[in-house]
Amino acid sequence: MTENKERLRLLRIKQKINARRPNFVRPESWRYKRLKSNWRRPKGIDNKMRKKIKGYPKMAGVGYRGPKAVRGMHPSGYSVKHVSNVSQLEGLDPETDAVMIQRTVGLRKRQQIIERAEDLHIKVLNLPVKAVEVAEFGEEVEEYELLGEDEFEFEEDFEEEPEEALEDEDSEQESSE
Numbered sequence: 001m002t003e004n005k006e007r008l009r010l011l012r013i014k015q016k017i018n019a020r021r022p023n024f025v026r027p028e029s030w031r032y033k034r035l036k037s038n039w040r041r042p043k044g045i046d047n048k049m050r051k052k053i054k055g056y057p058k059m060a061g062v063g064y065r066g067p068k069a070v071r072g073m074h075p076s077g078y079s080v081k082h083v084s085n086v087s088q089l090e091g092l093d094p095e096t097d098a099v100m101i102q103r104t105v106g107l108r109k110r111q112q113i114i115e116r117a118e119d120l121h122i123k124v125l126n127l128p129v130k131a132v133e134v135a136e137f138g139e140e141v142e143e144y145e146l147l148g149e150d151e152f153e154f155e156e157d158f159e160e161e162p163e164e165a166l167e168d169e170d171s172e173q174e175s176s177e
Contacts, residue, residue, distance in 0.1 A: 014066040024060045098123040
């Protein structure tokens with residue numbers, strides 16, 4: 001129990017550190033299109049980033065690291081194990097390990113992995129989300145169809161109001177003249 005509380009506390013600290021961590025960019029990548037923004041350490045003798053001059057991007061350093069106990073851990077608190085076949089699920093602890101199916105796995109084998117992980121009560125971190133979204137969208141559409149056309153009379157209301165408003169304005173102008 002105390003280990004779980006400690007792990008949750010460290011995960012919260014890690015989230016705070018991640019939120020404050022700046023995006024580290026390669027020096028002069030904003031200046032030259034040929035340089036990507038991937039981090040490279042500045043090494044020049046006059047480099048402003050290396051000298052940590054105000055107004056230049058931050059350099060990566062040890063102070064930006066998270067707690068060692070939760071480093072590399074998924075934000076959900078599980079340690080991630082990459083899986084490409086069903087046999088790799090054996091021997092995993094469902095309380096500490098979660099599975100991420102590799103992207104090269106085909107649909108049939110992916111389905112087998114998901115079913116076996118469900119039997120072993122192992123959490124799968126990259127489940128196919130499209131199926132869930134489609135089901136929710138389908139339910140919403142059915143709700144709209146059930147309402148019916150009689151309840152919506154917006155078009156009639158909009159057609160009548162502008163004409164009445166114009167007649168009122170015309171009568172006011174005639175009376176003022």
